[in-house]
Amino acid sequence: MIGTVPPTYSVVVVGRQWLNEDVFVLICSRPAGFSFLAGQYVTLSLAEGEREYTLLSPPTAPELRFLVKRLKGGRVSGALAELAPGTPLGMGRAMGYLTYRPTDRPVVFVATGVGVAPFVAMVAAGVTGFTLLHGVRTVSALFFRQELSVAAHRYIPCLSGKAEPGIALPALHRGRVTDYVDRTFRPGLYDFYLCGARAMITDMTLLLDELCPEARVYSEAFG
Amino acid sequence: MKVYTGGGDKGKTSLFSGERVPKHHVRIEAYGDLDELNSILGVVASLLPEGEQAVREDLETMQSNLFLAGAWLATTPDSSATAYLTALPATVAKDLEKRIDALSDVLPELKEFILPGGQPVAAWSHVARTVCRRCERRLTGLIEAASGGNAELAAIQVYLNRLSDYLFVLARYLNHVLGTADKTWKK
Numbered sequence: 001m002i003g004t005v006p007p008t009y010s011v012v013v014v015g016r017q018w019l020n021e022d023v024f025v026l027i028c029s030r031p032a033g034f035s036f037l038a039g040q041y042v043t044l045s046l047a048e049g050e051r052e053y054t055l056l057s058p059p060t061a062p063e064l065r066f067l068v069k070r071l072k073g074g075r076v077s078g079a080l081a082e083l084a085p086g087t088p089l090g091m092g093r094a095m096g097y098l099t100y101r102p103t104d105r106p107v108v109f110v111a112t113g114v115g116v117a118p119f120v121a122m123v124a125a126g127v128t129g130f131t132l133l134h135g136v137r138t139v140s141a142l143f144f145r146q147e148l149s150v151a152a153h154r155y156i157p158c159l160s161g162k163a164e165p166g167i168a169l170p171a172l173h174r175g176r177v178t179d180y181v182d183r184t185f186r187p188g189l190y191d192f193y194l195c196g197a198r199a200m201i202t203d204m205t206l207l208l209d210e211l212c213p214e215a216r217v218y219s220e221a222f223g
Numbered sequence: 224m225k226v227y228t229g230g231g232d233k234g235k236t237s238l239f240s241g242e243r244v245p246k247h248h249v250r251i252e253a254y255g256d257l258d259e260l261n262s263i264l265g266v267v268a269s270l271l272p273e274g275e276q277a278v279r280e281d282l283e284t285m286q287s288n289l290f291l292a293g294a295w296l297a298t299t300p301d302s303s304a305t306a307y308l309t310a311l312p313a314t315v316a317k318d319l320e321k322r323i324d325a326l327s328d329v330l331p332e333l334k335e336f337i338l339p340g341g342q343p344v345a346a347w348s349h350v351a352r353t354v355c356r357r358c359e360r361r362l363t364g365l366i367e368a369a370s371g372g373n374a375e376l377a378a379i380q381v382y383l384n385r386l387s388d389y390l391f392v393l394a395r396y397l398n399h400v401l402g403t404a405d406k407t408w409k410k
Contacts, residue, residue, distance in 0.1 A: 097239070101303040191241065202229035209235050209243055216241030219230070 007045045007090025009034055013083045014063060020140040023114060025056065026066045026080055028089065035059065036094030038125035039118035041220075045090030046083075048075040052222070054117035054195075055094070058124035067117040067143065098195055098220040100127050105191045105216070107131070110177050110204060113141060115196025118220065120144045123151040135177035135200065137161035139169070156180060178203045187212050194219035239294055240302035249368070253361040254296040260358055261289045263351040267393075270344035272401060278393065281322055285386060288315060292379045296362070300369050300376070311378055319385040326389075326396040333395070336408035341398035348394035355387040 009031040017025040041054040053066040107130040135158040149155035201221040268282045339349035
């Protein structure tokens with residue numbers, strides 16, 4: 001069973017980098033004694049409440065970076081979008097098991113939206129040679145495209161929104177990540193890592209049960 | 224965090240090591256039984272008489288240990304996922320033996336088979352004992368079927384063996400402190 005975790009550490013907001021109009025990287029100080037694995041998440045606590053955010057940083061980073069989506073009416077994400085540098089936040093210990101497990105099998109990362117965060121952390125920690133499917137509505141949400149496509153064996157942006165004029169990306173797939181897997185994957189010994197919206201995790205898991213029953217599937221859902 | 228994912232709606236679930244398996248898979252059965260045992264320990268704890276703080280702490284320790292054990296049962300031996308698992312404390316069986324001895328010290332010597340029952344809290348301890356024995360049977364089956372990587376499973380089996388002994392003594396102890404004598408088996 002999963003319960004609440006009281007803040008263990010105190011961190012300080014260092015800065016913020018906006019990636020598009022809704023999503024930003026929150027940069028915080030790294031407290032002494034804090035350790036984590038690439039792909040893990042923490043609970044950030046502030047007066048408005050607490051939420052779980054995945055670390056973008058590799059385990060050796062001097063600062064902690066989080067990928068945050070400002071939700072409409074979201075108290076915590078709205079507050080994090082406004083906090084001034086120097087503001088203290090509570091932070092729990094690192095949690096979660098969506099961390100890279102070395103394998104001889106082909107590795108497939110599947111993300112929707114800000115669910116790409118654990119894979120960014122894994123790449124920052126040196127993971128390469130994977131296939132990455134990143135499902136988003138618009139090109140502006142293909143965060144960290146450069147870093148990810150360099151490290152990936154195959155980087156497949158999957159755009160489910162309306163076609164954007166003048167956009168030409170290599171290996172672009174028009175449609176959802178589940179459509180892409182359904183059309184292109186055949187049964188095999190894959191290691192799939194799924195992170196993103198709960199509906200995608202559910203649909204993809206059930207699809208893989210049919211399509212690639214021998215695959216290993218690791219997942220982390222949110223929303 | 225939501226409890227449901229929907230990924231199991233068609234009868235499969237994930238092992239901790241990532242494999243998708245049917246929900247009647249031997250590992251799922253095994254850690255499901257541990258979950259059942261853990262829940263019954265919760266019932267026993269909820270029914271404990273006032274003042275039995277040491278027993279309450281015993282039960283909480285057991286519940287935590289069963290979580291650790293469940294993760295091992297949910298993981299294919301020798302998979303990379305075992306790196307994330309925590310071994311049971313090395314003294315866990317010895318610690319139980321000390322507690323068994325401490326509880327036994329206040330009990331009359333047992334010379335005959337007794338009927339499971341008595342006070343509700345003691346009767347539930349007997350239920351926990353039988354489920355613990357089932358857990359052990361599942362585990363020995365897993366150990367026999369696996370090709371390697373069973374050192375931790377062997378340690379868990381020793382722990383479960385000792386735990387069921389503890390639960391038998393606990394049932395007698397609870398009946399004793401609540402003023403209910405053992406009911407012996409009449410042939």
